[in-house]
Amino acid sequence: MAFVTQPLLEQPQPLSADFERPTPTVDPDLELVDRWRDGDAAAFEQLVKRHERRIFGLLMRMLGNRQEAEDAAQDTFLNLHRHGHRFRREARFSTFVYRVAVNAALNRRRSLGRRRSHMDALGLEQSVGEAIPQGPVSPEAATAGNEIRLRVQREILALPKNLRAPVILYDLEGLAYSEIAEVLQVAEGTVKSRIHRGRRVLRERLADLVKRGEGMS
Amino acid sequence: MNHDAVRRRLSAHLEGGLSVRAAARLEAHLDACPACREERDALDHTVHLLRSLASEEPPEDLAAKIFARLEAGEGRPVAWARWSAWWNGAWTAPLATGMAGLALLLLVQTVEIEVGWPGATPAPRALAAAAVPDGTASSKAPTLVARGPAPVAAPERRAADFEAGASLRTQCLRQPGAAACAAWHSWLLGLAVDEPRAFVMEVDAVPDAARTRWLVDLSRFAAHSGSAPRVAERLRATRDPRAQRLAPHFEQVSVR
Ligand SMILES: [Zn+2]
Secondary structure: OEEEEOOOOOOOOOOOOOOOOOOOOOOOOOHHHHHHHHHOHHHHHHHHHHHHHHHHHHHHHHHHOHHHHHHHHHHHHHHHHHHHHOOOOOOOHHHHHOOOOOOOOHHHHHHHHHHHHHHHHHHHHHHHHHOOOOOOOOOOOHHHHHHHHHHHHHHHHOHHHHHHHHHHHHHOOOOOHHHHHHOOOOOHHHHHHHHHHHHHHHHHHEEEEEHHOOOOO | OHHHHHHHHHHHHHHOOHHHHHHHHHHHHHHHHHHHHHHHHHHHHHHHHHHOOOOOOOOOHHHHHHHHHHHHHOOHHHHHHHHHHHHHHHHHHHHHHHOOOHHHHHHHHHHHOOOOOOOOOOOOHHHHHHHHOOOOOOOOOOOOOOOOOOOOOOOOOOOHHHHHHHHHHHHHOOOOOOHHHHHHHHHHHHHHHHOOHHHHHHHOOHHHHHHHHHHHHHHHHHHHOOOOHHHHHHHHHHOOOOHHHHHHHHHHHHEO
């Protein structure tokens, strides 16, 4: 077997050393990410501890069930470990983690299917009950506030899939449009229109609460 | 602006997302239209309800469970699995017939890479192991079947890998055709596919005097392994002019 290398169009150019790198944004996680990439397992553990609370909160919103959210959170960090080399520093690391988590939630919901929706609802009820903050609120008011929370959480879960994540990420998690676009891998304009559409759907479905002017406390 | 147009824009208006003109026209409509004002208040209230949901606390043992699963070997970087499949499927089999020495060398490399980035086991010695010259290995470029799958991805590279790559480079440039060249070249081609810009930097590390001749060797190796088109495509896809200039090497080489 023989090789034939045809004449090249041009000689290879000397490659200068002043190679441009993408400018990293100010990202508080980068130092830990670098240590992790250098093989420091403790750095990854710190990243997990830094992000687990927000990621679990997000997954609770998206899945509505503590057990599912916990499983998805584990999936998220294992997937992060598995695919961490895809993080290219063009976005913040936390945005990358959100992206992995949203994918974990979507995969989980897909595999759950409709047969679990009843169990979801039960789990949701229980979990929202657990989340009542303790405070100087009368039992009646606490119960009323809790019912409203439960309703709102249910209506978020009932949103069409493509509207649910944008609304959660914007109104509940407080991400910027550009970050949501990165997480969901869609254009920023699409993010905005989905947030606005999602809010309008919720406004219709929560019409009774909104008209009565009910609050949460 | 009619009622429908106003209501479609209310959410954006609440976020200050309308142009000054559009916002002024919308406000003018709201001043004159109690129904749309009510709608604005209802939407505002909806957003308030959403934002006042309390966040849920994770179970206390969540992190511990994740670490336990990592300890048990889950979550291993996926590039390793693809790399391993590539070596074992496309390379090792043909090598095992005539080039046991090199195959062994490559297997050592695969096994070492498994414990590499970013697992709990420190000090990856991936390419350093491969850098030990093997007396039984052929000193010629491996006669591989050209039709194997192209190397789609190589393992994640760490500083240690680049150091080991530099060691292979020294050996290969001192003695072109040495076993170290095969290990170095295959690593470089994986790098080109995964991280073309890092590949460019590695090419840059080859001394000017040797680069032109060596690039011919590398492009032949790529043609032989079937990875040349993919490498060329990845280099073209970058916007880096230096990567662009390297692409023709992998486009114009062919196995005959
Ligand atoms: Zn109106």
